[in-house]
Amino acid sequence: MICQGCIHAGDRRIGSDKPRQGGAVIMAGSGMCTGGRVCHHLLHNLGRADSSVVFVGYAAVRTLARRIIDGAKQVTIFGENIPVRARIYTITVSQPMPTRLNC
Numbered sequence: 667m668i669c670q671g672c673i674h675a676g677d678r679r680i681g682s683d684k685p686r687q688g689g690a691v692i693m694a695g696s697g698m699c700t701g702g703r704v705c706h707h708l709l710h711n712l713g714r715a716d717s718s719v720v721f722v723g724y725a726a727v728r729t730l731a732r733r734i735i736d737g738a739k740q741v742t743i744f745g746e747n748i749p750v751r752a753r754i755y756t757i758t759v760s761q762p763m764p765t766r767l768n769c
Contacts, residue, residue, distance in 0.1 A: 705730070709743045710725040717752035723759045 699705060701744055711717040712734070725731035735756055740749050 677749075699731040699734070699738045700723050700729055705743055708734075709748060712741065712752050713749050715751040718755060719752050720757060722757045751762065 668693065699708060708719070708730070712719065721731055721735055725735055730741060730743070734750060734754055737754075738750055740747055741750070
């Protein structure tokens with residue numbers, strides 16, 4: 667666990683298909699939001715004005731993440747039209763990651 671109270675989107679103990687009450691920090695490895703549990707979290711939280719979504723790094727053209735970052739007022743997730751009411755933030759990584767790490 668990275669921080670106390672944080673939830674990893676891949677944590678199978680967390681019912682990501684159920685809306686959460688209160689706040690949460692949800693960390694997901696699928697930064698482009700093209701599938702997986704992160705889509706369930708977005709489905710339940712993008713429409714909440716009290717939510718914030720932070721995208722870190724690159725999001726390719728025509729991905730759900732890119733549409734949200736570019737200011738879409740509504741997106742479709744699992745066939746449902748979801749209004750984007752959450753606050754959207756991005757953190758840009760300016761340096762490319764090395765292709766080979768010397769560990």
